[in-house]
Amino acid sequence: MFGKLKEKLKNWAKKVSEKVEKKPIEEVVETKKETLEKLKEKSGVEKTKPIKKIDIRPKEIEKPVEEIKEPEEPGKQSFFKKVTSKISKVKITEKEFEIYKDELEMLLLENNVALEVAEKMIQELKEKIVGKELLKKEVEGEIKEDFKEIIENILIEPFKVEERIKEKIEDQSKEPYVILFCGINGTGKTTTIAKIAQSLKNQNISCVLAAADTFRAASIEQLKKHGEKIGVNVISNEYGSDPASVGFDAIQHAKKNMINCVLIDTAGRMHTAKNLIKEIEKISKVCKPDLKIFVGESLTGNDIIEQVKSFDWALGIEGIILTKSDVDEKGGTALSVGYITRKPILYLGTGQDYDKIEPFDKQKFIKTLGL
Ligand SMILES: Nc1nc2c(ncn2[C@@H]2O[C@H](COP(=O)(O)OP(=O)(O)O)[C@@H](O)[C@H]2O)c(=O)[nH]1
Ligand SMILES: [Mg+2]
Numbered sequence: 001m002f003g004k005l006k007e008k009l010k011n012w013a014k015k016v017s018e019k020v021e022k023k024p025i026e027e028v029v030e031t032k033k034e035t036l037e038k039l040k041e042k043s044g045v046e047k048t049k050p051i052k053k054i055d056i057r058p059k060e061i062e063k064p065v066e067e068i069k070e071p072e073e074p075g076k077q078s079f080f081k082k083v084t085s086k087i088s089k090v091k092i093t094e095k096e097f098e099i100y101k102d103e104l105e106m107l108l109l110e111n112n113v114a115l116e117v118a119e120k121m122i123q124e125l126k127e128k129i130v131g132k133e134l135l136k137k138e139v140e141g142e143i144k145e146d147f148k149e150i151i152e153n154i155l156i157e158p159f160k161v162e163e164r165i166k167e168k169i170e171d172q173s174k175e176p177y178v179i180l181f182c183g184i185n186g187t188g189k190t191t192t193i194a195k196i197a198q199s200l201k202n203q204n205i206s207c208v209l210a211a212a213d214t215f216r217a218a219s220i221e222q223l224k225k226h227g228e229k230i231g232v233n234v235i236s237n238e239y240g241s242d243p244a245s246v247g248f249d250a251i252q253h254a255k256k257n258m259i260n261c262v263l264i265d266t267a268g269r270m271h272t273a274k275n276l277i278k279e280i281e282k283i284s285k286v287c288k289p290d291l292k293i294f295v296g297e298s299l300t301g302n303d304i305i306e307q308v309k310s311f312d313w314a315l316g317i318e319g320i321i322l323t324k325s326d327v328d329e330k331g332g333t334a335l336s337v338g339y340i341t342r343k344p345i346l347y348l349g350t351g352q353d354y355d356k357i358e359p360f361d362k363q364k365f366i367k368t369l370g371l
Contacts, residue, residue, distance in 0.1 A: 001350070002331025006370040008107040009147060016100050017140035020090050089133045097130050112301040112332030117154065117339050124150045148371040151362075154335065158319070158344035158360050161196075161291065165205055168290065169260050176208075176254035178262045178287055180247075182280055182311050183295035185268030188323035188349055190219065192295055193263045194226035195349070195357040200261060201230060207261040210250030211236035212243035212283060215267035223265055230354065233259075243267065243279065244286040251287060264289065277314045284315050293346065295321045296337070298328040305340050312341060323349030326356070334365060 092100075101122055108118035128146040165177040179196075181189045193209060200207050209227055211234055213219040220236045227234035235250035247264045254262050264287060269276035284292065294317045296304040311317055320341070322334055325348045338345050345360040 001325055002328060002334070002365075002368050004329045005108075005111040005113075005331035005335075006368065008111060009144075010370050012100070012104055012107060013140045013143040013147075015103075016092070016143060017136075019100070020092060020096070020136065020139050090136055090139065091131055091133055092129055092139075094126075094130050097126055101126070108332065111330040112336065114302050114305060114332075114336035114340055117332075117336045120154070120339075121147075121150050124153075144371050147369075148366055151335065151366055151369070151371065154339045155362050155365070156338045156342060156344040157362065158346050160359065161319075161346060162200070162203060162205065164291065165200070165261055169205070174255065174258070176251060176259055176262045177291070178247075178251060178264065178289040179291045179293060180264045180266065180280075180284060180287060180289035180315070181293050181295055182266055182315065182317075183268060184270055184307055185216070187268065187295050187297045189213075189268065189295045190222055190226070190265050191352065192321055192323060192347075192349055192357065193223070193265050194230060195354050196347075197226070197232045197263060198230050198354040199357065201232060205261055206259045207232055207263055208250050208254050208257075208259050209234045210247045210262060210264040212246040212250075212264050213267040214239050214241050214243050214246060219265070219267070244283045247283050247287040262287075272310070277310065280311075281314050291319065292317050293319050293321055294343075295323060296333075298322040298325040298333050298348070299330075301330075301333055302336070304333055304337055308337060308341050308343070312343070317341070317343055319344055319346040321345070321347045321349065322360075326350045331369060334360075 104125075105118050105122060108121065109115065113121070125143070125146050128149075129142065132142070134142055161179075168175070168177040181193055183189050190213070197207050197209060209223055209232060211220045211223045213223070214237060217239075220239065224234045224236065226232075233253070235246060235253050237246050237249070243266060247262075250262050250264065253259070264283065266280055266283060267276070269280065292315050294308045294311050296307055300307075308317060308320060320337060320343050322337070322345055325334070334345060334348070337343075348358050348360055350356045350358055
C-alpha cells in the first residue's frame with residue numbers, strides 16, 4: 001500500500017542529504033567561515049585576530065554543545081573540538097533547494113499528489129529547511145521530520161462514525177441514524193456499505209440497508225446477497241422505481257423496528273451527469289441523512305477531486321471513504337483529496353472482504369509513507 005510515494009520520498013531525502021554532504025569545498029569553507037565569524041562576533045573579538053588567539057569560554061558560544069547532538073564525553077570536550085563540531089555543519093541554500101525542488105515536485109505529481117498540494121508541501125519544506133544549520137548526518141532525518149509535520153497539518157482529522165451513531169442512539173430520539181453513500185460507478189459503494197454494516201453489527205449497532213440503486217442491473221440482488229451473508233435486512237423495490245422512496249421506506253422500517261442505523265446505497269453516477277446529480281439531491285431531501293459520505297477510489301488520482309467537488313456542491317459531503325487502497329501503489333490521492341476538499345477521510349477500504357475496512361488514522365498513514 002502506498003509503496004511508491006514512500007520509496008520516492010525516502011530516496012529524495014537521501015539524495016539531498018548526500019548532495020549536501022558532497023558540497024564543493026568552497027561552500028563548506030564558506031559555512032565554516034560564517035560560523036566562525038558568528039562565534040567571533042558573539043565573543044566580541046576582532047575579525048582580524050588569528051583564531052588561535054580567540055579567548056572565549058564555553059558559556060559564550062551561541063548554542064550549547066548539547067544541541068549539536070555530537071557524541072561527546074561530558075566535561076572532556078576541548079574548545080577546539082567544540083569549534084570543529086560547529087563548523088562541520090551544513091546549510092541548504094535557497095539556490096540549492098531550487099535544484100532539488102523540481103525533482104520533488106515531479107515525484108509528488110507522479111504519485112497522485114495534486115499540484116496545489118505538491119506546491120504547498122514544497123513551500124513549507126523550503127521554509128523549514130532552507131538556511132537551517134544541520135550536521136551532515138542530520139539532513140536526511142530532518143527532511144523526513146519536516147515532511148511528517150507538513151502532512152500532519154495537511155490532513156483533516158477524521159471523526160468516528162460509530163460515535164456519532166451512538167450519540168444519536170443515546171439522545172433517545174427514536175430516529176435512526178441515516179447515512180447516504182454516493183460516488184461514481186464501480187468505486188465500491190455497495191461493498192463498503194456491506195463492510196460498514198458488518199462492522200456496526202460487531203459493535204451491537206443494528207442496521208438496515210436501503211437498495212436505492214434501482215438503476216444498475218443486478219445491484220439490488222448484490223446488496224441482498226450481502227445482507228443475507230451479514231444477517232442484516234435489505235429494503236428494496238422494483239428496478240426503475242424511485243430511489244428516494246426506497247430510502248424513505250427503509251427509514252420507516254428502522255423506526256418501526258427500533259433499528260439504530262440506515263445505510264442507503266445509491267446508483268453510481270458520473271459527477272458530470274446533471275440529471276442524475278439532481279436525482280441524488282432528491283434522495284437527500286427526502287431521507288434527510290445525518291451523514292453524507294462520498295466513496296471514491298484511492299487509485300483515481302486527481303479526477304477524484306473533481307468528483308467529490310461535484311457531489312459536495314450538490315449534497316454537502318461530510319466525509320470521504322477511499323476504497324482499494326490495498327491496490328494503490330502511489331498513495332498521493334489520500335494526501336490530496338482531504339486537503340483540497342477540506343473534508344476528512346473517514347475510512348480506507350483495504351480489500352474485498354467484509355473486514356477489509358479501517359478507520360482512517362493520520363499517524364498510521366504517515367507511518368505507511370515511511371515518515
Ligand atoms: N481490492 C479492493 N477491491 C474493492 C474494494 N472495495 C470494493 N472493491 C471491489 O470493487 C468492485 C466494485 O465494487 P461495488 O461495491 O460493486 O461498487 P459500486 O458500483 O460503487 O457499488 C467489486 O469487485 C468490489 O469487490 C477495496 O477496498 N479493495
Ligand atoms: Mg453498487
